[in-house]
Amino acid sequence: MKRLGQLLALGLILALVSGIWVARGAMQVAVGYSAKQLCSAVFVSGLPEAFAKDRDIMPRMAILGPLLGSLEMDTNLADGLVSASLLGIHATAVHSAGRGCALHAPGTGVAPLAAPALAEAGPAVPDEWVAAVDAAFGEPESAEGARNTLALLVATNGDLLLEHYAAPVTDQTRLQGWSMNKSLMATWVGMQTQRGNIDPSQSLVSLLAGETDLPELDPRLTLLHLLQMESGLDFEEVYGPGSDVTRMLYTAPAMWKVPASSGQAYVPGEHFAYSSGDTVFASYLWQRSVEEPYEDWIAREFSGPLGIESLVAEADASGVQVGSSYAYLTARDWLQAGQLWLDAWHGRSALLSQSWLRASVAPRSSDPQGQYGRGFWLNTTGVAFEGLPDDLFYAGGNAGQYVVVIPQWEMVVVRLGLSDPGVDTGMHEFLRTLALRRGQGG
Known part of the structure; x- marks a missing residue:
């Protein structure tokens, strides 16, 4: 009986260690994804920080369940850094000139990139395409999640036929x-x-x-x-x-x-x-x-x-x-x-x-x-x-x-x-x- 108790105790310890190891791995992924994606969104794409969190990071981090509220992110525009932390697990992404954001890179980085040169306005959506474009940007009924279409373009024979964006994305957004x-x-x-x-x-x-x-x-x-x-x-x-x-x-x-x-x-x-x-x-x-x-x-x-x-x-x-x-x-x-x-x-x-x-x-x-x-x-x-x-x-x-x-x-x-x-x-x-x-x- 004593032997059985020892085996059960050992099993519980192994299960606890395994659970901690899995949880630690999940948190490493969570902070890594959050730091990298927020860095690229702000420093490379020029998107608002709140948009990147609301549309990209938080929906994908919902898998954390009750731990989601403990996920913290910090953006340092001057030093080109974004950090994320969760219950003592940390990750930092650094924005460098010419190479965007890199996770776990050393040192400090540079300020956000300038937007590409303003392009000439694209063609307005032709009347006969309005319904199709509205459907492409619309949210499907009864879906568990969002479609979030941001850009839709069509070219034929090298000529732009239609172009449409969802704010805050524009033709200048990487x-x-x-x-x-x-x-x-x-x-x-x-x-x-x-x-x-x-x-x-x-x-x-x-x-x-x-x-x-x-x-x-x-x-x-x-x-x-x-x-x-x-x-x-x-x-x-x-x-x-x-x-x-x-x-x-x-x-x-x-x-x-x-x-x-x-x-x-x-x-x-x-x-x-x-x-x-x-x-x-x-x-x-x-x-x-x-x-x-x-x-x-x-x-x-x-x-x-x-x-x-x-x-x-x-x-x-x-x-x-x-x-x-x-x-x-x-x-x-x-x-x-x-x-x-x-x-x-x-x-x-x-x-x-x-x-x-x-x-x-x-x-x-x-x-x-x-x-x-x-x-x-x-x-x-x-x-x-x-x-x-x-x-x-x-x-x-x-x-x-x-x-x-x-x-x-x-x-x-x-x-x-x-x-x-x-x-x-x-x-x-x-x-x-x-x-x-x-x-x-x-």
């Missing part, structure tokens, strides 16, 4: 694309490949020659495997306390080392598994290939030729661009990126080759559903948007970020927002409306 950064990263790797500065089919063991303190990697693993989400690395895209992706994004100073150290779960090229870790690792390899501050390369090679002035691609604390998640552009500049992808698909871009883009939007044998290519989501047999063209492809990101390219329509559609989990973003219905209008000759 907006986070979340995983649309993955499509940018695939583009930047493609550009470096064209220049002969990197061979994405080369073994990562060769690409990382000279790198110290690295775990053993499968010699068959390549950069293409990373971009195509078929690395086979033992990295899970599960968002929870202590998970691979939350540990990478909210606790690791050098994020790429988390997936690089995860080990091999599958043979490279045989198994599709969506992984921010794959793209973060790919970003490190791309950055090694540019041999200069990455923001300088982006400004000269990508933004400049496209006339993009707003792009801020944020780094982690080690200075590596977080290629999975942290690029900010105005809605119009996201549209410019989409136009590049459309032009490349048709073979009329000097910046990105048709062969690279077409390979990037071709389904992979590792993905039986045909839903993903190389940094882009696909619509193979209507897998993403039923009833829309099969050649449709798109950059997609958390909370309802879309840059949709429809080659046969010569169309690019941008939708940006802060949609709560599980809430219909309204994108499919809006695209169906576009299809209907085309059928009517509108």
Whole structure:
């Protein structure tokens, strides 16, 4: 009986320790997310602090339950710092010039960025589109959460057809694309490949020659495997306390080392598994290939030729661009990126080759559903948007970020927002409306 009591006591102690460990992990994610998102919203996007808290941070931190009231955030505009704390757990994000906000970076930062130059006013929403735009910005009935559409743009043949925003967002507001950064990263790797500065089919063991303190990697693993989400690395895209992706994004100073150290779960090229870790690792390899501050390369090679002035691609604390998640552009500049992808698909871009883009939007044998290519989501047999063209492809990101390219329509559609989990973003219905209008000759 005494032995049983000892075992029960030990079990209770282990359960308590486990619970504390899980709770600590949850709080680390909470303060990390809060500090990083508030910093980027205020210093990069130029959004009001209250808006960022009300529309982004607090709805996502509702998972804290009764602890939510103990979450504290502080913004220091002069020193470029945002801190968050929760029951003794702290995180700080630092805003630096050219690289946005980085979590856990040392030192102090700089004041908020100026807004991009004021653009000419876009076209008023045509009368025949008012109902569709109102529906896209409207809140769905009986939804548990908010749609929060912030920007909606449509261009055909390179001309802006309609443009609409929800205050306080304007055409000067840099907006986070979340995983649309993955499509940018695939583009930047493609550009470096064209220049002969990197061979994405080369073994990562060769690409990382000279790198110290690295775990053993499968010699068959390549950069293409990373971009195509078929690395086979033992990295899970599960968002929870202590998970691979939350540990990478909210606790690791050098994020790429988390997936690089995860080990091999599958043979490279045989198994599709969506992984921010794959793209973060790919970003490190791309950055090694540019041999200069990455923001300088982006400004000269990508933004400049496209006339993009707003792009801020944020780094982690080690200075590596977080290629999975942290690029900010105005809605119009996201549209410019989409136009590049459309032009490349048709073979009329000097910046990105048709062969690279077409390979990037071709389904992979590792993905039986045909839903993903190389940094882009696909619509193979209507897998993403039923009833829309099969050649449709798109950059997609958390909370309802879309840059949709429809080659046969010569169309690019941008939708940006802060949609709560599980809430219909309204994108499919809006695209169906576009299809209907085309059928009517509108």
